[in-house]
Amino acid sequence: MRPDAWKLIWLSLAVLWTAMIVYFSFQAGSPNSPDPPFAHFDKLLHFLFYGALTFLWLRGLTHHTKIYSLIILAVALLGAADEIHQGYVPYRDASVLDWCADLLGAISALVVHRKLS
Secondary structure, three states, X not given: OOHHHHXXXXXXXXXXHHHHHHHHHOOOOOOOXXXXXXXXXXXXXXXXXXXXXXHHHHHHHOOXXXXXXXXHHHHHHHHHHHHHHHOOXXXXXXOHHHHHHHHHHHHHHHHHHHHHO
């Protein structure tokens, strides 16, 4: 497969993953939600979801290393906006620690991407 075709696939996946994160951000919580399997499980999910988001965008857009900082900045802003927004969604709350997990996931994805490139 041509490199341009792969870039299009990665970009398509990145857009879909971004839309999925935004969609789930709008979903109200529930007072009857089951307990998580372990403490801070939500931090693990934030780390994985935003790490995957960053990795997909990096694979789709990386032509020059200058774009790395823009992608990390965009993911950081999305994570911050997501947390602020969740403060207004019923049975959800905003958390700086969730945002920190988002950032750690994004930075980890950058490290993995650079190792693979």
